Structure formats: structure tokens, C-alpha cells
Amino acid sequence: MKSMVFEEFLSTPEIQAVFGEASIVQAMMDFEAALARAAAREGLIPQSAAVAIAGVCRAELYDLSSLVQASGRAGSLAIPMVKKLTETVALFDPQAASYVHRGSTSQDVIDTAMALVTRRALALLERDLLRLCDGLLNLAETQGRHPMLGRTLMQPALVTSVGFKLAGWVAPLLRCAHSLRLAADDALMLQLGGAIGTLAVMGDGADAVCRHVAQDLALGLPDLPWHTQRDRWIRLGAEVGVLCGALGKIANDVSLLAQAEVGEMLEPSVSGRGGSTAMPHKRNPVACLVALAAAQRTPFRVGALLGCMLQEHERGLGNNQAELAEWVGLFTSAHGAVSALAEAAAGLQIFPERMRANIDAVKGLVFTEGLYMLVSPAVGKAEAQRWVEQLSHQVLEQDRQLLDVAREALAADPKLQAAVTHEQLQALFDPDLVAAHAQSRVRVPLQHLREQWQALSATPHFVPANERA
Numbered sequence: 001m002k003s004m005v006f007e008e009f010l011s012t013p014e015i016q017a018v019f020g021e022a023s024i025v026q027a028m029m030d031f032e033a034a035l036a037r038a039a040a041r042e043g044l045i046p047q048s049a050a051v052a053i054a055g056v057c058r059a060e061l062y063d064l065s066s067l068v069q070a071s072g073r074a075g076s077l078a079i080p081m082v083k084k085l086t087e088t089v090a091l092f093d094p095q096a097a098s099y100v101h102r103g104s105t106s107q108d109v110i111d112t113a114m115a116l117v118t119r120r121a122l123a124l125l126e127r128d129l130l131r132l133c134d135g136l137l138n139l140a141e142t143q144g145r146h147p148m149l150g151r152t153l154m155q156p157a158l159v160t161s162v163g164f165k166l167a168g169w170v171a172p173l174l175r176c177a178h179s180l181r182l183a184a185d186d187a188l189m190l191q192l193g194g195a196i197g198t199l200a201v202m203g204d205g206a207d208a209v210c211r212h213v214a215q216d217l218a219l220g221l222p223d224l225p226w227h228t229q230r231d232r233w234i235r236l237g238a239e240v241g242v243l244c245g246a247l248g249k250i251a252n253d254v255s256l257l258a259q260a261e262v263g264e265m266l267e268p269s270v271s272g273r274g275g276s277t278a279m280p281h282k283r284n285p286v287a288c289l290v291a292l293a294a295a296q297r298t299p300f301r302v303g304a305l306l307g308c309m310l311q312e313h314e315r316g317l318g319n320n321q322a323e324l325a326e327w328v329g330l331f332t333s334a335h336g337a338v339s340a341l342a343e344a345a346a347g348l349q350i351f352p353e354r355m356r357a358n359i360d361a362v363k364g365l366v367f368t369e370g371l372y373m374l375v376s377p378a379v380g381k382a383e384a385q386r387w388v389e390q391l392s393h394q395v396l397e398q399d400r401q402l403l404d405v406a407r408e409a410l411a412a413d414p415k416l417q418a419a420v421t422h423e424q425l426q427a428l429f430d431p432d433l434v435a436a437h438a439q440s441r442v443r444v445p446l447q448h449l450r451e452q453w454q455a456l457s458a459t460p461h462f463v464p465a466n467e468r469a
Contacts, residue, residue: 007332010293013175015335018121019328021064027113035104035192038212042205044103049096056088075321078106103201103209107227108322111191114327115219118236119188120332123462126177127221127242128335128342133173133453135345140166140446144359146352146433148264149359149366156362158369161348161435165444169192169253169448172246172425179239181461190214196314218464228311230323237327240334241302247337248295251288254348258285268347289345294337295356301330311457338462344467359431364402370428371406378419403429 010015017023033054040050062084070080082101090097096417101109115200144163149156192210214221227232257265267285308316308323359366368388376384391409394401406425410416427433 007329008424009336010290011332011336012124012339014124014331014339015121018117018124019332021068022059023117023120024077024113025062025064025067025081025330026059027116028078028109029059029085029274030116031109031112031213032082032085032104033057034100034213034216035101035209035379037216038209039099039102039202039205041212042208044202044209045099046096047274048094052089052093052096053085053100056085056092057317059087070390076106076110078109079182082106082109082264088339089434103206104192104198105195106209107315108191108193108225110320110324111226112219113216114324115188115191116217118327118331119462119464121335122180122184123460125240125243125331125338126180126462128338129173129177130457132338132342132345133170133177133449134135134457135294135342136166136170136173136451137446137450139345139350141346141450143350143352143434144442144446145439146350146355147232147359147431148352148355149362156366158366159359159431159438160206160436161442162352162355163446164438165253167442167446169250170449171445172249173243174456176239176243176246178452180236180243183236183239184462185220187221187232189222189226190217191222191225191227192272193227197225197227221433226314228313230309230311234305234309234323237305238302241298244291244294244298244330244334244337247291247334247341248298248339251285251291251295251337254344255288255292258283258288262358264351264358266349266351267344268349285344287340290340294333297333298330305330318376329356356431363400364429365392365395367429367434368392369404370434371402374420374424374428375416379417 010450036050036053038043039045040047056221062081067080067084071077074080082120086097086100087360089100128199140163144161144166146162148162148165150158150160150165190210190213192213194201199210204211211221254265254267256262258267266283267287269283304326305323308319310316311319372388373383373393375387378384379387387409394400394405398405403425410420410425
């Protein structure tokens, strides 16, 4: 199924291929082939029938567009797919055709196929998520010492360091990577229950068939079919939603820092990306745009997935189909976001001089907390607060630097002059020293984040062992 035109640039060709017609139909065929092999192994169908069925379980043999078109009338892609598979098997072995899809149901095929393609989607997400984390950690390690404004409620607050800022971006991403693995371990399960989940037609061989199919497809084996038990599956989707939120926070910060009036960070300059038809001077933060678009739509998609849990009895009506559509949209936009930001992080430009200029532009008022703490032992908290507030008003009224105003005030007050040394005052207003403190606070956390990244990178999780290089 082709993506809509306005979805294309918010996603990636790789993830679109994962959820494309050929990929999904092949995953469905993989299920049918594994089911036939398992049934033959347990003596439920002839071995020759399993060979005949598995031999034509190749998506390239079928008119995929016709299958997708027929699915609208049938209510499920599995129905026309199984029909065509049966017809094709009959061309080579008419007797084997009666064993196609034996004991299974449409949702078994769809859910198992979605588990297979979702695993591949998660591999793409994790690959680019770790690439993004690596880019940000590299920046923290090489540029982290630089002082920059910390901002609260969209206003300058205190001085922090670039490394402290970046650590706050990376930590949630690595937590998301870890949580996705845990949620996937619970959710990527075989679905095989037959009409109402009991697999009655397989008799005593049901458990063994399920075990063989799960092993063949490298999927987890659930205690029970999960046709209408969607908790683990939706929890995985919700984790992808949390990841989109974490990506959106980074994109929000970078786009604000990239505003010309701020000018502290910029996405890398790439030909044909981020320009304006009418204003050639602009460098639009397109990676941030993609990530923000994903983050803005994610709450509705995750909310829709939660709504799809309200399934009737042993098989829902409409909610499973709605879930499929939201699932694909969630993953395709999530990969678009993480891929775009990973590319941006690899060449993200940081401008320490502009960061320093922005600190200087607020006339030292970002050091008021430190000044208050410095003088309060000498005059008490209430008087120190009143004194610093008075100096702050004076800075704004006279368009001066707080350091100069504070020096004059200290010189005029013998009690304060005796309590505060010139060196203490100078150090208080030194952005490099303040940033160094912030950097010291984050040095060990950054080391731990790098270690987490290395551990995750060293152990591929979403690629079955038989597919690893």
C-alpha cells in the first residue's frame, strides 16, 4: 500500500518498506510456511503437503495490489491471501491445497506477521536511536565544557553547561531504548489460536505445533493466544509513543536554540534541505520539524491504540483493524523522527561565542541566586533577598552589569565588604566557573550514559540470531 504524499517526508523509505505490501504479505506467508512445517512434524498433515505449501509461500509470486484491494471487501488481508495461496498450491499438488492454513484463523496470520515486521521496524528504530545518542554524546564529550544559558518558563534562568544540557537529552533516549527491548520481549509473540483460541482441531498436537512455529519464526511463545488480550502489544506501542515524546523535546529545544535571535545551535547545512523559496537566507530546522510532527501526532495514535483494547469476546469487531492502521502510522513517523534527528546530531553546530554573548546580554542577572547565597550569611536571608532585588532593579533601570553594581554596593556597605572578598565576587560572575560546576555534576552521569550506549550497541536485540552477520 502506497504512502500518502504528505507522509513521505515525515518517514523513511526503510520503514515504509518494512510495512509495505511485499513485506507484510511475505511475513504472512512465512507464518503459513512455518505452520505447515510444524503440522507435518507432528503428523497432522503429510510431509509432502508441507513441502508444497512452503514452496509457494513467496510474496513475489502474487499480485499484491489485488490482494490488498480484495482485503477491503473481505475485511482482512489474510482472507484473499489464504485463498490465493490455496489456489497456487492446488496448481502443483491438489491434495496439499486442503491443508493450507489448517487449524489457523485470519487474525493468527495478521498478528504473527505484524510481530515479524514490527521486530524489523524496532531494529531500525534502535539502530538510529543509538546513532542519535552517539552523536549527542560525542558533542557532550567535545563541546560539553562551554557555558550556556539554562532557561525556565522560556526565560533566562541560570548558567549551565552544554554537556549538562546534552545529558538531559540523551538519558531519556537510552531509557527508551532499554524499555523498548523489555516491552518487545513481552509483545513479540506468536499468535496461533484458531477460531476462538482453543486450537481444538489440532487436538493433542496443538502445543507442539505452537512451539515449532514459534521457534521457526524466532518469536516468543505465549501461554495463551492474545487475540483480544492486547495489553502487551499496546504497551509496546505506548513505549514507541514515549520515545516520540523524548525526540520531540530535543527537537523543541534545538529549534528554539536555532532561532536567529538566539543562534546557539544549528542543524547541519545540507544542500536542498531547510531552505525557503522566498527567503534564501533561512536555514529551517527540518529534522526538528519531522520530529515535532511525530511527537504532535503520537498522543492521538497511542490514544487510539488504547481505545482498540476494548475488544468483544474472543474476536473484536473493527478495533483490530483500527489498531493495524494506527500501528503502522506510529512506527513510520517514529522512525522518520529518530532518523532525521540522528542525521542532524551527527553534524549539529554549536556556537559557544553566541552562547557567551547571550549570557552577557542579560547583564549578569542570571547570577542573582549565587549573589543572594553569598551575602545571606552576613545579613540574613530576608535582607539578602531585598538587597539583591534592589540591585537587579538598578541594573535594569541604568542598563548596567550586575557585577559592577554589586561592587559599588559592597564598597558602600562595610559589613558586606568585610564578608565578601573580591575573588569570591569575581568567581561568582564567571560563566566558565559556573559551567565547570555544572559539568562536574554531569561528568559521571555522562560516563554512565556512554557505558549504557556501548552495552546496547554491542548486543543487537531485534535481529534473530540466524540473520546476524
